[in-house]
Structure formats: structure tokens, C-alpha cells
Amino acid sequence: MSHLCHLKMVGISTIIKISMLRLKMLFRSYRFTSDEIRRQSLISLSN
Numbered sequence: 001m002s003h004l005c006h007l008k009m010v011g012i013s014t015i016i017k018i019s020m021l022r023l024k025m026l027f028r029s030y031r032f033t034s035d036e037i038r039r040q041s042l043i044s045l046s047n
Helices: 002-046
Strands: none
């Protein structure tokens, strides 16, 4: 019984780690694209 509980805890922590990594990657790519959009709009405004 305790072994099953331990497995469940490990699985939950792994899922949380993976989702946190995904969120970090999403946030990073979102920030990158927003920076790109800002740069493109600045370039188009200067032209």
C-alpha cells in the first residue's frame, strides 16, 4: 500500500515538473515573439 502511494507521489511530482517546464518554455517563446512583434512594429514605424 505504501509502495503504491509512493509511486503516486513520484508520478504527480514528475507531472508537475513536466508541466512547469512546458510553462517556462511557453512563456519564453511568448516573450520572444512579443519582443519580435515589438521590434517589427518599431521598424515599420521608423520606415
